[in-house]
Amino acid sequence: MSRPPSHDPKRTLTLRDVSEASGVSEMTVSRVLRNRGDVSVGTRERVLEAARSLGYVPNKIAGALASQRVNLVGVVIPSLSNMVFPEVLSGISETLDDTGLQPVVGVTNYSPEREEAVIYEMLSWRPSGMIVAGLEHTEASRAMLAQAGIPIVEIMDIDGAAVDSAVGISHNRAGRQMAEAIIAAGYRRIAFLGTMMPHDHRARKRLQGFEEALARAGLELADREFYSGGSALLKGREMTEAVLKRSPDIDFLYYSNDMIGAGGLLYCLAQGIDVPGRVGLAGFNGVELLDGLPRRLATMDACRLEIGRKAAAIIAGKHDGVIGGEVIELFPTLEPGDTIRKG
């Protein structure tokens, strides 16, 4: 009795199927498909033809197990709806594209426990490297990353201790710089409007740096307002209204991100409030969206694309090199736009 026809549509194909179809050993097929080692032109073509006509798709699981090599890079970020992270991702994939490495994204929703779970899950696939947003992680997360024996890059933030490498900006300094610019422009009654997220450490550090700079000038926040959930643009509008009604003497509103800042700007314009004369405004991130607004909101570019690129480059570079932590600090530029009084 002969073997069942190899065209059985049920069973998924293996190297053996291709090897039988092309009359060479599995090893040779493997070599052809990976383009590794010497194979004669004739054999190569016969194998490729067989693979193509069968519709063979290699099994990377088996391949990875045998070769102890996985072309995956884990990327752990808090959110996809923030616009900031998709842009970091662009930088990452752009750079990884040339290297044969591939990013795999995990989202934590700003939850440390979820982050721990995501990291565990990713490490269990034995990736070639990991890119993780932020420096704050659970004890277990740091331990896992440190033990993994692969390059780890923590991104976005450099105010703290990294497990291995880090690429980012100092949010503390960014907050400070913005405060200094605001004070220099003559504003004195300054309010902060932000998200209510205990785990958004970067926003926290910006606020901290901001308040430090205020203190150094003998000032303190005149008011503050937080929100969570909902449309950021709308929340920016609402919070702005609330703050201005509550504290009519406020002369500057510092937002923790551009989206709510844009909402505030639209509100002020609609109310006929003189910006930046009566009230000044500033956000953070430099999102593309701002370009379409009636007036350019003051902001600070967070170097997102560049952070993604540099992080990916570190992983790609270390591919089989030594593991040595390097910290790359980028410097955001303050874009004063039209919502801060000139000198």
Added chain:
Amino acid sequence: MSRPPSHDPKRTLTLRDVSEASGVSEMTVSRVLRNRGDVSVGTRERVLEAARSLGYVPNKIAGALASQRVNLVGVVIPSLSNMVFPEVLSGISETLDDTGLQPVVGVTNYSPEREEAVIYEMLSWRPSGMIVAGLEHTEASRAMLAQAGIPIVEIMDIDGAAVDSAVGISHNRAGRQMAEAIIAAGYRRIAFLGTMMPHDHRARKRLQGFEEALARAGLELADREFYSGGSALLKGREMTEAVLKRSPDIDFLYYSNDMIGAGGLLYCLAQGIDVPGRVGLAGFNGVELLDGLPRRLATMDACRLEIGRKAAAIIAGKHDGVIGGEVIELFPTLEPGDTIRKG
């Protein structure tokens, strides 16, 4: 000579390390860690303790190869910067969270070749299912998906033939509906403003349905404008200005997405143009952003979250059941907002 100390920080741990540390067989450790099969309480605790203290992270590659089961679901989408897809993703992960399945995202940038590569790459990891945006794929892509022997769900669109299952809306019908509403409101000189993307089939189908409905009413597009790249909000602004200058008699602007529609709305308001009296506006998608605008743009909800949920549910449900294609059509609701004249 004794074995080197098992605390060697270089080598990554295996089941054997845990088994030796806890004095039971590898099989028992495997059972404990997967919570499968009967293990005595004492043994279980001993094993868990050993695993924890060693910092053992299972190797899913080996596990998947041995068990022929992979808890991954491939998700292939054209872009992350569109806001639409992150939302679909939310629906997917939300539903998958309960099932032990995990989404893995791949981005194609609206390129069919890139999509083919991404699908190939994903299938080579033998996922439990695939969710792919759109119905248009290369011949090879469709063949691979069909051959894979796993549930395939094509999302967003149902105007066409699916490989297996599909969940989405009819973009053709959506365009038609919007046109009918616009005509019913009395607008006659209608322009279209959209993206220049030959591979955005859904936008194309909307426009097609839109024009069909116009034709049925004896009308045709009075003008059209396309853009590519850049800030959508800004482009919406610029395109609107261009169209209104070129064709001053235009009385309605139909945008292919809400972002450029919002730009157009801001432009009109800034110019003091009477909306919806002199000019009516409509977009597509129902993005959250719109809530924060000074006036509510007419739009059509694309059921993004629901599409994600339903698609994930199909994959999860079929986990080990029969593979049978089902097509789920969702019906977007037209939200007239404040930018279409009332009856």
Added chain:
DNA sequence: CGGGCGGCTGTTAGCGGTAACAATAGCGGA
């Protein structure tokens, strides 16, 4: 004319788990 070498292909032995089945122990009932 023989050894050596390079080009090509095959063989063997896992990679680190898990399915399936075997083995062992402890216990109650006949």
Added chain:
DNA sequence: TCCGCTATTGTTACCGCTAACAGCCGCCCG
């Protein structure tokens, strides 16, 4: 006391592929 059954744990055989090495052949060179 012996048997059978259940609860628990161990053994064996791969999963599909690749590293490492072995084998074969023809040709060049001394």
